[in-house]
Amino acid sequence: MNKNEFVNTLPKFSGANEYKKVERKLVNKKATSSTVKFLKSMPEAFDELKISDGMTLSFHHHLRNGDYVQNMVSEEILKRDIKDLHYAPSSIFPTNEILCKLIENENVTTIDTNYLNGPVAVTIGEGKLKNLLYLNTHGGRPRKIESGELPIDVAFIACPTVDKNGNGYGGKGNAACGSLGYAHSDLEYAKKVVLVTDNLVDKLDRVELDGKYVDYVLVVDSIGDANGIVSGTTKITRDPVGLKIARNTAKLIDELGLVKDGMSMQTGAGGTSLAVAACVKDYMIKKGVKGSFASGGITSYFVDMQKAGLFDELKDVQCFDIGAVESYNTNPSHHGMSGSKYGNPYDDPVVDYLDFVILGATEIDKDFNVNVATDSYGKIMGGSGGHSDTAHGAKVSIITTNLIKSRLPIIKEHVTTITTPGEDIDVLVTERGIAINPKRVDLLEKLKDSKLPLKTIDELYDLALSITGVPNTLPTHNDVVGVVQYRDGTIIDKLYKIY
Template sequence: MQNYDPKLLPASFVPFTASSAFKEKQRVLIPEKAKSQTVVFLSSIKALFDTLKITDGMTLSFHHHLRNGDYVFNMVMEEIKKRNLKNMHLAPSAIFPNNQVLSELIENGNVTDITTNYLNGPVAETIGKGLMKGLLIMDTHGGRARAIESGDLKIDVAILSAPAVDLKGNGNGIEGPSACGSLGYAISDLKYAKKVVLVTDSIIDSLKRVDLPCEYVDYVVKLDKIGDPKGIVSGTTKITKDPIGLKIARNTAKLLDELDFIKDGMSMQTGAGGTSLAVAQYVKEKMQDKHIKGSFASGGITGYIVDMLNEGLFEKLYDVQCFDLQAVESIKNNPAHLPMSASVYANPYDPEVIVDKLDFVILGATEIDTNFNVNVTTDSKGLIIGGSGGHSDTAYGAKVTIITSALLKSRLSIVKDKVTTVTTPGEDVDILVTERGIAVNPKRTNLLEKLAGSKLPLVPIEKLLETSQRIAGTPKRIELKDKVIGLVRYRDGSIIDLLYQYK
């Protein structure tokens, strides 16, 4: 599968060939960082920059567990701006709309390169206009862990928000006024960055649990406030009331039942969006009707999935990030609600990788083409509106990958002849469920055989494309500029697509 001209690929990168190609290579592990003998406590970001001598061209990494409520990333950006540092490479696990100060730093040449898993808001627009001097590299959640542990992503200083820190310099995410729950995306940074800094607003005598062990920590910065936990609820975390979304969710649950995935020991992952949560609701009802107990649910965890755990429908939860405050409270108090690192979650080379143990995953799509390639990185105009996150990771790992979406969004069909950007390859996408029909990837003959005789509205994906064009017409394909502004890096490190400056 080739969605771009390989001549445009920078020399140090390799093109994507297949989602299973990683099996042909050995895991690469650089040595973990030297253990710290003592942890130095500081009282400001300024003091941190002075002490560590942060200079032009360094790579700084961050996690995004406080999401839209994070203050630390912006404070560091302001310090870079004050010192007029140049050519900085930033490696946050995600960038949100509240990080708009970064746009100014990009335009001024303070920041020239960014590696991240997810990006939306003003910064995405700035990069999309071609205003960043270097490249944007967009990883998957598992791919970022792989990139760090292999040395592909070398981090000079990891600046990690830690809601609570003890007197030895251990940190966690479950205590303190800014508690955000799991710190799964920070673990690779902690182990492999040259220097590690915890930034906290709560220093206590001892921690209930250690997520960030002090032997990896060099500095702790104590601030008045590191963030607003209410900001972790970014987007929809409530079940949809939209009739179209509910119809899609009902049919998805029926489909899973007919495919015999709703059974004792089942494992699942759903997103935090309204339709995904509605799928969880209908799956829950079927589990209750059949007196079924699942083994685990995983991923980013919402209060709704916590309720399923508390009601005895799952044995445990594996949590890489908390999507709401109910999940934060649960991971603090329930021993069956387990934190996991991004590597254990989704790194293709991690021997314990959780995504490979999933029975099914429910995912969304901005676009899906007739070869079942999915785009969750850009919109149809080429503007960056997200990124893989765990999309590609879970799609590869789960036994069945289901995309749920309304057929039309803002009068535009989600089904295309060809997606604008490939995030997840079609070889790992099994079924598309829309309100106007369900399309099964024809390569999944085993699923089609199981569904023979089903009363569900099964149609070829080409038929869904025809239906959408009949309703909304055929949109003119948007022309993008030739300038490559970024790379979409698949979980194994290969480049699955390119990002272009939009007109």
């Protein structure tokens, strides 16, 4: 069976709420142990763990583009020429370029991840991965692991500080990255767990990764480059188009009655998202509102809002900048959470308690379907991450994007790749107008007297094309290289080889 035929045998997406009809599937967590073995080198780890052809190895991406651990493992695989491995990192960044060689040599033949960009994405797009790329969501990955759909043989968990009992913590050490939320499922469900650290201490006061699940600790010189792990600061955009979008978004949020005591919100770390947060903050202060929580990847901006008393707590699955890491270490109201608690549809996730979420889009279509996985050529350049999870969970999901980026209209007749279904997208805010998903009659009713520039998505589409003209459609390749898995595991779209 070739890849195209195989993909057609996988369960297809049939609705964002269909998971509710299926009972949660849980396999047993791994056995716990009170002992942990210390390893001195990666070769020793490979020998000890008997890493061999066909195994599944997992990693997390909290060290982002500063990660050394996945690369260390990859180098050892390359030396030993182990074949047909299944890699399951929570994300893949440009720094993981060595994985391209492993793909080309068929050392790695299947990949599960939630987000990828850079050379590995290009290599997969060129059709070089023997089997499939499964592009999951941040909530879908833990669901896939806990259900046994993604059994992990060995989890290599980079951990900035580890104690002698095998407990781990991400907030301290040379490669401190804060919350290690995406590693929790790997820790609890992988057959074998190796914490890889460059900072071994006698005893940790605060533990995030419980040593009872840890089989091995591997101490290395360095697990990552601090400069690539966190950005110094994340900044509000100065771009006037982005600011206009942000101001209108905040106005909309206010008019929808979402700025109220107990409110909860999430935004990304991009400049426009932070500008929305800044504008919402102004409304909160003006109205004397105190929110319950802000969640997601946490930035300094939200840390400052929480410190200013605008939120009771921060729920943090990953820290985006140094300020967030510092807060994670010192602020008792800054709580870590697992990827499962964040977005797993079966884990009563935090996303289900969000009043609103601000999300981006590389494309959106007239049915409000959103693409954040590929560009309009079909080239892989991202992935859902928490997009689909938060869009489904939040009471109001808002896409903010320029209507036209450079010369290209962002609204399409049909998006190149669906990552988040239109049924979960409520609002699109652009610099030239705001479109409400007609399914959200309640929102339209609330906005019936609004002076905001409300338009239908068809009107915005026509407006965009009147400026840009109709872009030529490109010929597409028929060879499937991967699939986009919705958070319930069904296939919402396919990824194709690019020319």
